[in-house]
Amino acid sequence: MTMSTDSTLASGLPSEVRRHFPFASRFMRVNGYRMHFVDEGEGDPVLLLHGNPTWSFLYRKFIPRIVAAGYRVIAPDHIGFGLSSRPAREHDFSLENHISNLEEFIRRLGLQRITVVCQDWGGPIGLACAVLNPAAFKSIVVMNTWAWPEPTSFHSGVFPWRMMHAPVVGPFLFQRRNILVERGLYLSVVHRERFLEEALPAYRFVMPDYDSRLLTRVFPRLIPLRPDDRSAATMRWLEQSLHSMNIPALIVWGKEEIVFPAECAQRFKTLLPHAKGPLWVTGSHFLQEDSPEEICGHILDFLDGQDRGRKP
Amino acid sequence: MSIEIITAADIRAEKYRRVFVMVEERLGHYAGFREALIEAFGLTAAHADGGPPGYFRAASGREYEVVFTSRSGQRFPSGLEIQALIPRFDPVDPEATDEDMWRFLEWLIPRVGGEWTLEALQATGKVYKIPWA
Numbered sequence: 001m002t003m004s005t006d007s008t009l010a011s012g013l014p015s016e017v018r019r020h021f022p023f024a025s026r027f028m029r030v031n032g033y034r035m036h037f038v039d040e041g042e043g044d045p046v047l048l049l050h051g052n053p054t055w056s057f058l059y060r061k062f063i064p065r066i067v068a069a070g071y072r073v074i075a076p077d078h079i080g081f082g083l084s085s086r087p088a089r090e091h092d093f094s095l096e097n098h099i100s101n102l103e104e105f106i107r108r109l110g111l112q113r114i115t116v117v118c119q120d121w122g123g124p125i126g127l128a129c130a131v132l133n134p135a136a137f138k139s140i141v142v143m144n145t146w147a148w149p150e151p152t153s154f155h156s157g158v159f160p161w162r163m164m165h166a167p168v169v170g171p172f173l174f175q176r177r178n179i180l181v182e183r184g185l186y187l188s189v190v191h192r193e194r195f196l197e198e199a200l201p202a203y204r205f206v207m208p209d210y211d212s213r214l215l216t217r218v219f220p221r222l223i224p225l226r227p228d229d230r231s232a233a234t235m236r237w238l239e240q241s242l243h244s245m246n247i248p249a250l251i252v253w254g255k256e257e258i259v260f261p262a263e264c265a266q267r268f269k270t271l272l273p274h275a276k277g278p279l280w281v282t283g284s285h286f287l288q289e290d291s292p293e294e295i296c297g298h299i300l301d302f303l304d305g306q307d308r309g310r311k312p
Numbered sequence: 313m314s315i316e317i318i319t320a321a322d323i324r325a326e327k328y329r330r331v332f333v334m335v336e337e338r339l340g341h342y343a344g345f346r347e348a349l350i351e352a353f354g355l356t357a358a359h360a361d362g363g364p365p366g367y368f369r370a371a372s373g374r375e376y377e378v379v380f381t382s383r384s385g386q387r388f389p390s391g392l393e394i395q396a397l398i399p400r401f402d403p404v405d406p407e408a409t410d411e412d413m414w415r416f417l418e419w420l421i422p423r424v425g426g427e428w429t430l431e432a433l434q435a436t437g438k439v440y441k442i443p444w445a
Contacts, residue, residue, distance in 0.1 A: 167345035171334040
């Protein structure tokens with residue numbers, strides 16, 4: 001197994017970022033790419049999965065709380081984000097490639113009894129891994145995400161979503177102007193002043209130039225809008241497979257979320273009728289920035305309910 | 313006119329070098345964009361087989377080369393690269409280039425037509441604080 005700390009990359013984080021993200025950076029080669037991850041604590045693993053355009057920094061306030069409660073916390077950066085590799089070509093990316101990357105990552109770490117906590121693209125990627133390896137997963141926590149081929153009203157509209165990543169427009173807005181980091185994140189949190197002061201430098205640091213931002217443009221194009229779009233078959237498979245899973249589940253949703261509105265939380269409840277929730281917290285799309293303490297409380301209550309009788 | 317389609321013979325920049333601006337690998341991501349570019353640049357089948365690139369001049373006077381690319385299994389052009397034509401050793405002004413690219417998008421989107429409107433582009437630009445929107 002190739003697993004190491006990369007002192008050059010990790011030490012390159014500026015102090016204003018490192019102050020909020022004091023964890024050891026680890027790296028593993030996965031499907032030929034360098035994947036960065038945090039691995040802290042001991043116990044059953046809790047796998048924290050981010051989406052677009054964030055990285056494991058998004059979970060900086062989750063990690064110490066969940067570790068302190070007696071769990072091992074693992075937070076990888078998807079390939080194309082954070083301190084992980086940045087493939088240079090749009091055709092290098094697909095939903096299936098991301099799922100395979102996480103699959104390989106989980107397999108090589110030998111993780112068992114996993115609880116996956118996922119938001120945005122972390123949802124389809126992480127939930128697919130749970131479907132593929134049901135014996136390795138203990139439970140799932142879904143937040144502001146989706147697992148079906150039909151788009152939300154937000155994703156169907158030309159303004160602003162489809163225009164943002166339209167041909168020729170997409171490279172300009174996402175890569176030359178870095179709009180998701182420079183503006184999209186800000187618009188998708190509730191506590192905006194805190195975000196600007198504490199978090200924006202970390203998201204900006206890992207997207208310094210045109211090439212580094214490629215996947216912020218590619219991920220939107222992978223969201224299926226029509227039944228024959230690229231990711232649609234995998235999303236159909238995911239929805240059908242999830243529906244037949246009886247894995248313990250928790251649904252946490254942002255009250256101010258507009259990307260995946262409240263109907264999506266209800267759809268997860270229909271898909272996973274045994275799930276706890278939806279539990280509503282203050283939060284827009286990046287609810288981890290808005291309500292980390294409250295969400296961690298819900299996750300730990302949920303885990304405690306499952307582990308009661310197992311722990312001494 | 314904000315964007316003027318020109319030929320190689322019209323290029324005013326002397327002893328220029330090419331500076332990468334941006335690349336689009338999936339012109340077919342949404343219908344209409346490929347066709348709009350074919351019509352605007354007068355592309356024919358010959359362009360897919362060693363033909364010349366396209367060129368345009370922005371209102372700023374700066375000139376750009378548009379390299380149309382092809383990919384097996386997709387119609388031509390499947391993508392494009394835009395290169396700025398910069399006097400040989402001059403520095404690049406990224407903000408000025410971005411203004412030219414925004415004007416290029418304002419020129420392109422109405423040519424695509426249908427649901428792709430200039431108003432939608434400008435509204436999107438305003439949300440994301442594009443200075444020229």
